[in-house]
Amino acid sequence: MSILLVDSYDSFTYNLRELIERATGCAVFTVHNDSYQLPAEQDNLDRLISSVDAIVVGPGPGNPEQSHDVGIIPHLYSKYTEIPILGICLGFQSLCLVNGCKIRLLHEPVHGQVSKISLQGESSLFAGIESGFDSVRYHSIYVSEITDNIVPLAYSEDGCLMAAQHVTYPHFGVQYHPESICSNMGAEMLSNFGELVQKTGQKRVADKHLLNVQPLILQFSSSKEFDFQFEKVSRKETLSVCEIGDDFLLLNSASVPGKWTIIGFPEPNTSQLITHSQSSGLSVGVWKGASEAVNQDLWPYVSRFMAERKFQPRIDDPELKDCPFMGGFIGFISYEESAPQDVEPITSSPIPDTKLCFTERFVATNENHTFVVSIRPNDDLWIADTTAKLNTLNPSVSASNIPAKIEMPDKQQYVESFNKCQEYLHSGDSYELCLTTQCKIHIDNTISPWEVYKSLVSNNPSPYSCYLDFGDAKLLSSSPERFLSWDDEHCQMRPIKGTVKKDSTMTYEKACKLLKIPKELGENLMIVDLIRHDLYQMLNKVEVTKLMSVEEYHTVYQLVSVIEGDLHGSNYSGIDLLKHSLPPGSMTGAPKKRSVELLHELEHQKPRGLYSGVCGFWSVNNRADWSVVIRSLFNYEDDLCSTASSRCFRCGAGGAITVLSTCEGEWDELVLKLNSVLKVFK
CATH class of the missing domain: 3.60.120.10 (Anthranilate synthase)
Known part of the structure; x- marks a missing residue:
């Protein structure tokens, strides 16, 4: 299986990629949220999405209401309704916004602080996870009102919505950062997401034309010009x-x-x-x-x-x-x-x-x-x-x-x-x-x-x-x-x-x-x-x-x-x-x-x-x-x-x-x- 990770120029993206790979066993390929200009490159985006089994929309700076901050993210939620998608932080806020929810600025933003995540109801995303686990939050924006399209799954101790899923589509999201070094149950939650993806049975082969860091040195050559x-x-x-x-x-x-x-x-x-x-x-x-x-x-x-x-x-x-x-x-x-x-x-x-x-x-x-x-x-x-x-x-x-x-x-x-x-x-x-x-x-x-x-x-x-x-x-x-x-x-x-x-x-x-x-x-x-x-x-x-x-x-x-x-x-x-x-x-x-x-x-x-x-x-x-x-x-x-x-x-x-x-x-x-x-x- 393969998962597409959408990066919004965040500084925690590769922590998330490592966690996804470790928790799901899936190959993860990364693109930036502005890698495709729509509608001109819609066919290219369709080919990319058809080659992966799921999408994870990562965190990032900015506001989900600003198009230059989120790029193709809203389009992913609205067009690809059958493919599993997990949104994190900015990705979570975008999921809720696309489905009619309202967002507001927190009076006191929470950056790099640990909160208790209390689960509400049942969801396959949190199967086997006990309520009240610790996780790290980095956000200034919160989901203030939800619609019938969004099912709440978890809240923080200060009443912020911390997790949700779409009522019909296999779209999920969490406000907190499961990849942080001080977060608990991140691997377990992503493992659950991986099992959910596996049940779709697509087993697609990803197109590897995506972002990679190219090595500066392919091979060192031993020098004979020195004498110690x-x-x-x-x-x-x-x-x-x-x-x-x-x-x-x-x-x-x-x-x-x-x-x-x-x-x-x-x-x-x-x-x-x-x-x-x-x-x-x-x-x-x-x-x-x-x-x-x-x-x-x-x-x-x-x-x-x-x-x-x-x-x-x-x-x-x-x-x-x-x-x-x-x-x-x-x-x-x-x-x-x-x-x-x-x-x-x-x-x-x-x-x-x-x-x-x-x-x-x-x-x-x-x-x-x-x-x-x-x-x-x-x-x-x-x-x-x-x-x-x-x-x-x-x-x-x-x-x-x-x-x-x-x-x-x-x-x-x-x-x-x-x-x-x-x-x-x-x-x-x-x-x-x-x-x-x-x-x-x-x-x-x-x-x-x-x-x-x-x-x-x-x-x-x-x-x-x-x-x-x-x-x-x-x-x-x-x-x-x-x-x-x-x-x-x-x-x-x-x-x-x-x-x-x-x-x-x-x-x-x-x-x-x-x-x-x-x-x-x-x-x-x-x-x-x-x-x-x-x-x-x-x-x-x-x-x-x-x-x-x-x-x-x-x-x-x-x-x-x-x-x-x-x-x-x-x-x-x-x-x-x-x-x-x-x-x-x-x-x-x-x-x-x-x-x-x-x-x-x-x-x-x-x-x-x-x-x-x-x-x-x-x-x-x-x-x-x-x-x-x-x-x-x-x-x-x-x-x-x-x-x-x-x-x-x-x-x-x-x-x-x-x-x-x-x-x-x-x-x-x-x-x-x-x-x-x-x-x-x-």
């Missing part, structure tokens, strides 16, 4: 190691759960450098050397480059064997790289949205030792010279505070954007909007960015700190948040949503009480469900191994979840996951596509730049680790706000706005996040 060499010395202080050379790229794990610090040493006129700008395209060159435009797309180019350079060295040292980086790309990918919009210019030339340097020489440090490593053949001289320098290091000295002029965000403008967020959340256009803003820090040109970074990392050590100076763009990060890590067989994502300040009065127990409330849990849950969706686009097995756990950092306590995926036997590799998971859901909200569009308006068409992007590495052994760029400073060499005597750094901050948010509370959290960085200035 290393020298092991006693553990050296990271900042001092950086200062042995003029050019370095630092990924500094200054705190748990990070284990390794990586310092790449690119070589002028030799190390390959990739730059991509949304406005000027892809250019390829060498570190501190010439580059030229390449008429290719970024993702295929980078993927082919690495696919031809797979290298898994044999390493005898048990400590170094654990190091994830063995040479490869180090760099960043900006927010606008994966969320392109027309933005207000902040530089005099095209913004470098992506910078990646292929690094063959590096120093790696764990808690016990420091390793000098090269994968360049016959590089013994560099290994020996670098080792000698490490053995005669001078301690690095950090400035306590950096003089600067700071321009804080406009609070009134933030209030206006917050209020507009609430309008969109109440209208059903989004469940959560990560509203952000930026401040500007003007620093005298006599103060080097490296001195700023040293002060930053000493004041706010973090597991994903970095210092990346590419000349035209500089990133100084003290991020606590992993975005995505992967190897050949597994991947992991660690979204953070929910923050409280750490001070002398705040204990771990008190932080747990403050963070484990409906607002904070709802924010985190939405992002967990969004990330599961992103991974389920490509992977068959995704598991939440830590759900909404409080973790302690240097300046804050935060609510963290961990989602892991199984790449073993998959057609996809980690680079596919990276491409299709950007921008980070924790920095957009859900549903992602609609939320990104709304945020562009709410943030007044100003670019986020490196803030909300990702930085990290992709190693030749196909291991990678990317963090979300938060708690960070960044600078473009030709920033329009820089002067002849000062350099303008920018610092972004924001938070997830939900219907449970208060403007003052969100503003205070924004200022708290900014101050974790700004405290290094005076």
